[in-house]
Amino acid sequence: MDEQGYISNLYGRRQDKPLRARPARLMEEFLPRVATPDPGVGEIDPATMFSGKREIWFEVGFGGGEHIAWQAAQNPDVGLIGAEPFVNGVAKLLSKVDEGGLENIRIHFGDARPLMEALSTGSLTKIFVLHPDPWPKKRHFKRRIISPWFFKEASRLLRSGGELRVASDIPDYIRWTLMHGQNAPSFEWAAICADDWNVRPADWPQTRYEAKAAREGRAPAYLKFRRI
Numbered sequence: 001m002d003e004q005g006y007i008s009n010l011y012g013r014r015q016d017k018p019l020r021a022r023p024a025r026l027m028e029e030f031l032p033r034v035a036t037p038d039p040g041v042g043e044i045d046p047a048t049m050f051s052g053k054r055e056i057w058f059e060v061g062f063g064g065g066e067h068i069a070w071q072a073a074q075n076p077d078v079g080l081i082g083a084e085p086f087v088n089g090v091a092k093l094l095s096k097v098d099e100g101g102l103e104n105i106r107i108h109f110g111d112a113r114p115l116m117e118a119l120s121t122g123s124l125t126k127i128f129v130l131h132p133d134p135w136p137k138k139r140h141f142k143r144r145i146i147s148p149w150f151f152k153e154a155s156r157l158l159r160s161g162g163e164l165r166v167a168s169d170i171p172d173y174i175r176w177t178l179m180h181g182q183n184a185p186s187f188e189w190a191a192i193c194a195d196d197w198n199v200r201p202a203d204w205p206q207t208r209y210e211a212k213a214a215r216e217g218r219a220p221a222y223l224k225f226r227r228i
């Protein structure tokens, strides 16, 4: 456990290989300009990070940033916050933000959970968790980000009618997410027919992990939970 009581290796490694010069420069010089406030400072109203945005969306574990960058480009009137502890992923997103002129993204380099706890109640309208680390061994289930704690925090953060989207290509994790979703009284699974979770919606771009799963023959489920 770390000092906040979280299981600190929930998100595994933070770096795989040393950064090249440009990504290292982006981390040092550009990240401070687009970083969220430090969750350690207390409550954060995410609206203060943006000006004139109609909604604020949050992505947990954005990986290489494909999804958050796509959403930001498609929805310039929305503010997007992404949290990711993996330095190479953060550097990739910084490059996309810089090259695409995406002024509506703010980045938390680190664990999403303290930031979620710091954000104001009812401040978000969408939360995305795409292909979370599966932690397949039973003794590691407690490290899974989708948990009763997660649904409770998501319920506090989302406005009524807001949406929690979870994708996974691991059948056991899909069942796990549905089970925790069913046990969360303030959410309903927004699926009516099989196509609602078998077919990727048009406003849901493919991520690197989804592409990897497809290459390896695994089909993802696209789960949408509506905040009641």
Ligand SMILES: C[S@@+](CC[C@H](N)C(=O)[O-])C[C@H]1O[C@@H](n2cnc3c(N)ncnc32)[C@H](O)[C@@H]1O
Residues within 6 Å of the ligand: 010, 011, 012, 060, 061, 062, 063, 064, 083, 084, 085, 086, 089, 110, 111, 112, 113, 129, 130, 131, 132, 133, 145, 207, 208, 209, 210
């Ligand atoms: C399997 S990868 C999926 C990445 C990306 N969402 C995609 O679909 O390509 C899971 C990601 O979640 C991140 N992650 C794990 N635990 C996290 C946490 N507590 N807060 C934020 N990100 C986390 C990992 O660093 C990793 O990048």
